[in-house]
Every structure is written in C-alpha cells, then in structure tokens.
Amino acid sequence: MASSEFDYKKYLHLAKRNKVLCILSALAIMTAVTVVSYLLPNKYEASSTVFIEKSVISELLKGLTITPSAEEKIKVLSYALNSRTLISKVLDELDLNKKGGEAEQENLIKEMQQNTQIKIKDKEGLFVISFQNKDPKIARDYVNALVRRYIDENTSSKREESYGATKFVSEQLTTFKEKLDKSEEAANAFKSGPGSVASMDPSLLLKDINDSQQRLDDLRIRQTQLETAMAGLSKVNSAQSNMPALQKRLQELQLQYTDSYPEIQRVKEDIRALDEQLKSGQGVTKPVDSPEYAKLASELRALRQAAANLNSNIARNRSLLHTIPAAKATLDSLEREKNSQKMLYEEMLARQGKSEVSKQMEVQDKSTVFRVVDPATLPFKPVSPDRVRLILMGVLGGIAGGLGLVLLKDQLDGSVKDLDMAKKMGMPVLAVIPRIEDPQQLLSQARRDRKLYLAAGAYFSLILAVLVAELAGITIISKVVSRLTS
Numbered sequence: 080m081a082s083s084e085f086d087y088k089k090y091l092h093l094a095k096r097n098k099v100l101c102i103l104s105a106l107a108i109m110t111a112v113t114v115v116s117y118l119l120p121n122k123y124e125a126s127s128t129v130f131i132e133k134s135v136i137s138e139l140l141k142g143l144t145i146t147p148s149a150e151e152k153i154k155v156l157s158y159a160l161n162s163r164t165l166i167s168k169v170l171d172e173l174d175l176n177k178k179g180g181e182a183e184q185e186n187l188i189k190e191m192q193q194n195t196q197i198k199i200k201d202k203e204g205l206f207v208i209s210f211q212n213k214d215p216k217i218a219r220d221y222v223n224a225l226v227r228r229y230i231d232e233n234t235s236s237k238r239e240e241s242y243g244a245t246k247f248v249s250e251q252l253t254t255f256k257e258k259l260d261k262s263e264e265a266a267n268a269f270k271s272g273p274g275s276v277a278s279m280d281p282s283l284l285l286k287d288i289n290d291s292q293q294r295l296d297d298l299r300i301r302q303t304q305l306e307t308a309m310a311g312l313s314k315v316n317s318a319q320s321n322m323p324a325l326q327k328r329l330q331e332l333q334l335q336y337t338d339s340y341p342e343i344q345r346v347k348e349d350i351r352a353l354d355e356q357l358k359s360g361q362g363v364t365k366p367v368d369s370p371e372y373a374k375l376a377s378e379l380r381a382l383r384q385a386a387a388n389l390n391s392n393i394a395r396n397r398s399l400l401h402t403i404p405a406a407k408a409t410l411d412s413l414e415r416e417k418n419s420q421k422m423l424y425e426e427m428l429a430r431q432g433k434s435e436v437s438k439q440m441e442v443q444d445k446s447t448v449f450r451v452v453d454p455a456t457l458p459f460k461p462v463s464p465d466r467v468r469l470i471l472m473g474v475l476g477g478i479a480g481g482l483g484l485v486l487l488k489d490q491l492d493g494s495v496k497d498l499d500m501a502k503k504m505g506m507p508v509l510a511v512i513p514r515i516e517d518p519q520q521l522l523s524q525a526r527r528d529r530k531l532y533l534a535a536g537a538y539f540s541l542i543l544a545v546l547v548a549e550l551a552g553i554t555i556i557s558k559v560v561s562r563l564t565s
Contacts, residue, residue, distance in 0.1 A: 105481030112473025121461035125218035126209035128453035222455035277406040
C-alpha cells in the first residue's frame with residue numbers, strides 16, 4: 080500500500096512540476112482533434128424502407144401460376160441494387176456522371192457501391208436501402224431514384240420474361256401437337272393394316288387349329304373308306320394298276336401316322352393281297368359301270384376338297400400364331416410412343432394455361448408488389464464524422480498525451496532527483512541539504528500557476544462547450560467551418 084501511494088505521489092509530483100508541459104500538450108492534442116473533427120467533410124445519410132408484399136391473388140392462384148417468390152427476390156436484392164448497370168442508369172437520371180474518361184466513371188460507380196448499404200430487416204420481404212454523400216440532396220435523390228429504377232426494371236423484366244415464356248410454350252405446344260398427331264396416325268394405320276392380328280386371341284386360334292385337325296382326320300378316314308368301296312366296285316382295274324395307287328396311299332399315311340394306325344394296316348393288307356393276286360395271275364377283272372360307283376366318286380371328290388380347305392385353314396392359322404407376337408410388340412411400341420407424346424402434350428397444355436395466367440398477373444401487377452413504406456427524405460444532421468466521439472477521444476487522448484510527455488521527459492532526464500536514486504547509483508551520500516524556498520518567489524509562482532489554471536480551465540471549458548453543442552445537435556460551428564472551407 081505504501082509503495083502504491085508513493086508511486087501515485089511521484090507521478091502527481093511529476094505532473095505538478097511539469098504542469099506547463101502537461102497542460103499545454105494536453106490542450107494542444109484536444110484542440111487538434113477537435114479542429115480535425117470539424118475539418119472532416121460531413122456525410123449525410125438517406126434511407127428508404129421497401130416491403131415486398133405478397134398479393135392475395137397470388138395466394139389464391141397458388142399452383143395455377145408460376146411467379147417468383149419474395150425469398151427469391153431478396154436473395155439477389157443486394158447484387159441487383161449494386162449492379163453497375165442499375166447504378167449507371169441512376170447516375171444518368173440524376174446527371175451525376177463525370178465528364179472524364181472510363182477510369183473516372185469506374186471510380187464513381189465504385190464509390191456509389193461502397194456508400195450504398197442494403198439491410199434485410201425481415202426474410203419475408205422488408206429491406207432498407209441507405210446511401211451516404213456529402214450533399215444531403217444527392218443522398219436523398221439517389222436513394223429514391225435507385226429504389227424507383229429497381230422496381231421499374233424488376234417489373235419490366237418479369238413482364239418480358241412472362242411474354243417470352245408464354246411465346247416459347249405456345250411454340251412448343253404446336254410442335255408437340257404435330258408429334259402427337261403423327262404418332263396417332265402411325266398407330267391407327269398399323270391397327271387397320273398388319274397390326275390387326277395383334278387383337279386376335281392365340282387360344283382361339285389354337286382351338287380352331289385343333290378342331291380343323293380333328294375334322295381333317297375324320298375326313299381322311301372317310302376318304303379311305305370310300306376309296307376301299309370304290310376299289311371293290313371297280314370292274315376295269317387290275318391288281319397291277321391298283322398297286323401304285325395303294326403304295327402312294329401308304330406313303331401319304333406314313334407321313335402323318337405311325338405304322339400302328341388302323342388305316343395303314345389295312346392298306347398294307349391290300350398291298351399284300353394284290354401282290355399275291357399278281358403272283359397267281361388273278362389280277363384282272365371285267366370293267367363295270369354302276370350309279371353307286373359314280374356316287375362314291377362324287378363324295379370322294381367333295382371330301383378331298385374339304386380336306387384341302389382344312390389344310391389351308393390350318394396353315395393360315397399357324398402363320399397368324401407366328402405373326403401375333405411381333406405385331407403385338409410393334410403395336411405396344413407405337414402405343415407407348417403415342418401415350419408419351421400425349422402426356423407431354425397435355426403437360427405442355429397445362430403449362431401454357433399457367434403461363435398465360437402468370438403473364439396476365441405480371442401485366443396487371445397482380446403478383447408480388449414492391450411497396451415503398453418509407454421513402455428517403457432530406458437529411459439535416461450528418462452521420463459522419465461522429466464529432467462527439469472524436470472530441471471525447473481527443474480529451475482522453477490529450478490527458479494521456481500530457482502525462483505521457485511528462486513521463487518521457489522524466490525518463491530522458493539523467494540527473495539525480497532524490498536520495499534513493501543517488502544510493503541506487505552507488506554514490507556516497509555525505510549530507511542532505513534541504514531545498515531553501517524564497518517566499519517572494521513562491522508567491523509569484525503561485526500567481527502564475529493560478530493564471531495558467533484559469534486559462535487552461537477556460538480553454539477546456541470551451542472544448543466542453545463544443546462537445547455539449549454537438550450532443551445537443553447544434554451544428555452552427557460545422558456550418559461556419561463548412562462555409563469557410565468551401
């Protein structure tokens with residue numbers, strides 16, 4: 080505790096002993112900071128609050144229209160408002176473009192971008208656009224022009240986009256309609272032509288083939304019976320002439336049946352009998368002509384014609400059975416193509432309806448609405464520089480600077496200042512002579528100190544008065560300085 084009290088008194092003694100340096104340096108720093116704060120150019124800020132309002136019609140027609148949401152617009156809001164194209168148009172509108180070259184124009188645009196701030200207050204669509212400039216009128220006009228230009232261009236671009244989308248969908252709809260008509264024509268042509276077999280039932284064809292085969296077998300049995308009866312009635316044929324016919328008949332039967340088939344056994348018996356007749360010489364009979372023979376011959380011809388018809392029917396049905404799978408595959412492919420084109424056409428037709436409703440909403444401004452809640456007004460109080468903060472920092476900096484200079488001076492002074500310092504330096508101390516003060520000199524020094532304190536207090540009061548004026552919003556000093564520097 081004693082050490083800290085000693086240190087405190089030491090620094091206080093240093094400040095008191097070097098009060099002129101401490102006070103003058105502190106006031107100089109305060110004065111410099113205060114003057115600089117007024118020499119810095121004033122910057123005025125104008126701001127405008129905009130709300131992206133969702134239309135009631137847009138909510139009612141949700142799903143029937145395609146319109147950009149407020150969230151999507153907010154995502155690109157900062158980039159759109161600070162885009163070079165939009166800023167250039169605003170500068171042209173306000174006649175703020177510099178007459179220099181491209182470099183000056185580029186610097187101006189960058190300056191505008193740096194001084195423009197966009198703050199999103201609400202994700203649902205509320206945002207604030209602010210801009211700082213030396214001229215309050217320019218700050219106000221720039222913000223209002225920027226907001227107005229952005230709203231106009233946003234609305235215009237959405238209209239053009241809606242018109243373009245509607246035109247594109249209509250063109251595509253015509254193309255899809257042509258493709259659908261072609262696919263339907265191809266499917267219908269195939270159905271009425273080669274693809275007609277695809278509608279047939281294979282089971283019915285198989286049943287028809289089996290029935291025809293059964294009838295054909297019955298006809299062949301009857302045909303064999305008739306041939307046998309006619310052979311018995313023949314009076315003009317010999318065993319030698321009948322032999323080739325029987326052998327041919329045997330070959331035909333063997334192609335269709337096995338040797339155990341009754342008709343084949345009977346024909347073989349006839350061939351053996353004729354062979355025995357030829358060997359014995361009993362193969363010649365006398366020709367006869369009877370109505371019964373003619374009747375049998377007529378019936379045999381009818382049976383042969385019916386058998387030929389059945390064979391043709393069986394061959395045709397078998398050919399159809401082989402054709403049906405390929406025809407069905409082709410027809411299914413054509414139907415899939417037709418259904419695919421129909422689905423695309425119907426979807427595109429629905430899109431055309433949505434596009435038309437969306438276009439009408441954009442044309443009549445019935446979708447998302449930009450509402451300027453608070454337009455920018457003419458600012459009267461500058462937002463920069465913050466003179467109150469600067470003056471306070473100057474006061475604190477002046478006090479710290481004055482004390483710092485005193486300490487620096489003391490550190491640079493290498494003379495022996497007290498007994499302890501002499502002992503630390505190893506000097507032999509023979510005696511200590513106290514300071515002898517002159518009363519007249521002390522009185523004179525006291526009067527000079529009072530004058531210094533009064534002058535310093537008055538000057539510091541002036542700085543405090545300036546600080547109070549800034550806190551109260553009185554800008555007379557800044558206006559006077561602005562006029563003098565302009």
